[in-house]
Each structure stands twice: as C-alpha cells, then as structure tokens.
Amino acid sequence: MTTEAKRCALYARISPTPEKEVGANYSIASQLYEMGECAKKRGYPNNPALHFVDDNFTGTTLDRPALNRLRDLVRARAIDVLLVYSLDRLVRGLALQLVLKDECDRHGVTLEFVRDHFESTPEGKMMFSFQGVINEYEREKFRERSERGRREKARQGFINSGAVPFGYRYVGKKQGSRGTMIIHEAEAATVREVFAWAVGGMTMYQIAYALNAAGTRSARGGLWSRTTVFQLLRNETYAGRACLGKRTKNPQIIACPRIVEEQTFAAVAMKLAYNRKARVGRSSRKYLLRGKLFCRQCGKRCTTFPGKGSSAYYRCNNADRFTHKQICPAPSVVKERIEGAVWSALWKAISDPAALTHFARAYHARKAVPGRAKRDLGKRIAYLEQKERRAIEIMKEGVIDFAEARRDLALVRAELQAAQGERSAEVVSMPEDAVIAAYAREVAAQGEPVTYDDRRAIVENTVVQLRYSENEVEMDCRVVLSGAGEKNCYSGVRADAQRQ
Ligand SMILES: [Zn+2]
Numbered sequence: 001m002t003t004e005a006k007r008c009a010l011y012a013r014i015s016p017t018p019e020k021e022v023g024a025n026y027s028i029a030s031q032l033y034e035m036g037e038c039a040k041k042r043g044y045p046n047n048p049a050l051h052f053v054d055d056n057f058t059g060t061t062l063d064r065p066a067l068n069r070l071r072d073l074v075r076a077r078a079i080d081v082l083l084v085y086s087l088d089r090l091v092r093g094l095a096l097q098l099v100l101k102d103e104c105d106r107h108g109v110t111l112e113f114v115r116d117h118f119e120s121t122p123e124g125k126m127m128f129s130f131q132g133v134i135n136e137y138e139r140e141k142f143r144e145r146s147e148r149g150r151r152e153k154a155r156q157g158f159i160n161s162g163a164v165p166f167g168y169r170y171v172g173k174k175q176g177s178r179g180t181m182i183i184h185e186a187e188a189a190t191v192r193e194v195f196a197w198a199v200g201g202m203t204m205y206q207i208a209y210a211l212n213a214a215g216t217r218s219a220r221g222g223l224w225s226r227t228t229v230f231q232l233l234r235n236e237t238y239a240g241r242a243c244l245g246k247r248t249k250n251p252q253i254i255a256c257p258r259i260v261e262e263q264t265f266a267a268v269a270m271k272l273a274y275n276r277k278a279r280v281g282r283s284s285r286k287y288l289l290r291g292k293l294f295c296r297q298c299g300k301r302c303t304t305f306p307g308k309g310s311s312a313y314y315r316c317n318n319a320d321r322f323t324h325k326q327i328c329p330a331p332s333v334v335k336e337r338i339e340g341a342v343w344s345a346l347w348k349a350i351s352d353p354a355a356l357t358h359f360a361r362a363y364h365a366r367k368a369v370p371g372r373a374k375r376d377l378g379k380r381i382a383y384l385e386q387k388e389r390r391a392i393e394i395m396k397e398g399v400i401d402f403a404e405a406r407r408d409l410a411l412v413r414a415e416l417q418a419a420q421g422e423r424s425a426e427v428v429s430m431p432e433d434a435v436i437a438a439y440a441r442e443v444a445a446q447g448e449p450v451t452y453d454d455r456r457a458i459v460e461n462t463v464v465q466l467r468y469s470e471n472e473v474e475m476d477c478r479v480v481l482s483g484a485g486e487k488n489c490y491s492g493v494r495a496d497a498q499r500q
Helices: 029-042 065-075 093-104 122-155 185-199 204-213 226-234 263-285 333-353 352-367 372-397 402-427 433-445 452-462
Strands: 008-014 051-055 081-085 110-113 168-173 181-182 241-244 252-257 293-295 302-306 311-315 463-468 471-482 489-493 496-498
Touching: 008 029, 008 065, 029 051, 029 081, 029 333, 081 496, 093 110, 122 252, 185 204, 185 226, 185 263, 204 226, 204 489, 226 263, 293 302, 311 333, 333 352, 333 433, 333 452, 333 463, 333 471, 352 471, 372 402, 452 463, 452 471
Parallel strands: 008 051, 008 081, 081 110, 293 463
Antiparallel strands: 168 181, 241 252, 302 311, 463 471, 471 489, 471 496
C-alpha cells in the first residue's frame, strides 16, 4: 500500500484534571495541531472525519466515547495508522496499553506517536517486552487448556473434528454431540473395496491408479497415491479403533464404528508387513552408482530399479508422482553396462599418473577465475600497503614519537606479509605434477579392487556427480591428494565414459 493510500486517524484526549498532569501543552487544539503537522511530515492525509477527541476523560479506562468509535474502526480494519501525540494521551497503565497495542497489531493498524519514536521510549520498550512475555504466557495457557480438554474428551470416548479419516464424518457441537464419528456410506464402500483389492493381491500403485481412474477423490479431495493408499490400509480406525494423539507421548485408542472386519484388516496388515520385508531385501542389491548418477537432460537424480530376473536399471527419476508415467524422455540404462563403463574410466583416471595429471590440469584451468575471497584479499593487501606508506611518511615528518611510529610500521608490515603469504598460497594450490603422479602410482600399487564394497568406497569418496545422456557419462570427481606438504590439495577428474 502506498503512503498516499494510508488512512490515518488522529486521537486526542484531555483529562478531567489537566493541571495535575505533566506538560502544559496538552490542550486538544495543540495536540491536534502537532498531530496534523506530524501527519503531513510522514506523508499521511489529514482527514478531519478521522479526528477522535475525548475531552474531559481519564486515560485509565478504555470506556471513552471517541475511543470506542475509534476501536470499532480498528477492528473493522478501516484505518491503517493511528497517530497520537504521546502514549499517555492514548492510555495510562500497562495492561490497557497492551490491550490497545495488541488490538492494533491484530488488525494491521500501525500505532504511531508524535512526541518520539514510540519503540525507543522507556514506556515503549517496557510495553514490548511485557507484551512478549504475556503473549507467550497466554499461548501456553491456551495450549495447555486445550490439550487437557482433548485428553479428557478422549478419555470419555469422544473425538475432535481434526481426527476424522476418509470414510467417516464428524458429528460435533453443531449437531448436538460432544464429538463422535459416523460412517459415510459412499466413502465406506470405497474403503471396503480398497481392502478387498489389497487382499486380492493388488499393489498400492495399482489401487491408487484404479481409484483415480474411477474418479474417486481422497479425503482432502486430491488424487490417490501409493502413500495415501498405504496410510488408509494401515489405519486402525477402519477396524473400529480410532487412535487419538498419535504424535503425542500417550496416544489413546477409542472405540468407533468399524468399516472393515477385523479379519480383513489383519490379513492386509500381514501383507503389508510381508511387502516391507521383501522391499528391505531388495534394497540390499548392490548399486555402485547409487545417489551419484544424474540425468543430463533434466538434472534429476536417477533411481535404481530391478528388472526381470537378475537385470537391473538406473532411470531418471523425473516421473509423475501419481501415475508414475515418465516425464523426462531420457532412457533407462542397464546397471551392469553403465557401472562397468564408469568404473573402468574412474579407475584409469585415479591410478594412471598421466591421466590424473591431465584431469587435474583441466580442473585447475577451469578454477583459475579469481573468486570472491581472492578479490577481498587483494583489497586488503592494497589497504595495508597504503597504510605502510602513510606510516613511513609520518616517520619522515617526525610528527609523532619515532619509537611509536616504528612499532606501528612493524605491525602493519607483519600483517601485510601474512596477507601476501595467504595470497601466494592460494595461487599455488595446483599441486606439482610429481605429487599427482605419486598419488596415482600409490593407488595403482594397491591394485584394482574387485569387491563391491571396495569399489563403492572409492566411488563414494571420489565421485561428486555423474551425468548420463544417450551416449556418454560425464564425471565430476574430486581427489584428495595427501602428502602434498602443509595441506591437502584438491584436484578434479573429469572423464567421459563411453557406454558400449
Ligand atoms: Zn531426466
């Protein structure tokens, strides 16, 4: 909202005993004048229809005719700014201050004062700190009370509206109940069907697909997914046991009308447990490139999936969440083929001295662009050099004590030297060829690993990212060269692995 569009109300008050109050310039006219000037300065229109004056009223109560009308406007969000000469003109007493401040906050009205910036006054500071404490306390109290209420309600066998799953409807206060569930027949029929399908051996994916194809909508009105079907099949409510406070420390089970027979529910539960076990077993299949392979076309990480028999694949994970139809046209790749190609390229890159040197060079050539840290360092060095020159000039002029100036110069020079050392260290971060070659020979001497675990360890420690496309795999690798002197140097390997 622009400044011109702001609706600003002015409030002025004078008490029945003005002579007892501090400050003589509290007359209604002077307050209105000051507020008008202030509004002009802050760019608010001064609209006389929004002047509110309580002449001869105390500030220790909120029941004042003009203030009442003003608060109605605040609550109706009919103004944007409430401008008052000072806080004590608006209200006296912390509790009432909090009431008004809170009301303004909640209805998007900014409370402003002429005399000084409210938040910087002692009153303002105190009010804000108290407000924080009190809000916190109120929230806590409310939470505790409603939590206690919920627990008590559950203990008596009643539920809250939030806990009603697909297939049921909530009967609450409006219907003269303390909170119970009744069966929604059409949805319950769907639930029974889903359980029957699961018993019959349909997968969760197939069930979700069938529901979506039939136009059935889930509890929230959306499409069904494997997850929502899974959650439905696991929900004990359908067997007559509603669980309240699932996420709390002490969940409570209360009886409710059942939609499926206990036998059916148990049969499905067994099937789910069996599936889970089967899935766990399957995931132990050894994928060498798991988590490292990305699709070059769309940038998504690839998933792994088993094929028929002993075959397995990597595939771009860019698929529709519900239908599981592939969105990205990138083809899936056979596990053995891509792993073989990547492994042989990687092994050559890290164990062949010539290859590793080549890749390290290429990497450093790409990295040679000065980074932000380097630029900052350059600035700092320039600054220190200037400081050094000035220190020498001062010494020449003999303006200050010679010994002191020398000490300063020594400090600046030490700092300068350190900064220059840091810079040269950055520049020489490309390790020497001999170091790189030695590393590669060391790797080669250990022999090419043959077990999955050994190879996987190398992939995990070396490969940053692999991107595959139709014909090749692009590799980003990082090799930590130990024995390069004071610190480890990073070097990169990039290989194009041709898929056979
Ligand atoms: Zn893709």
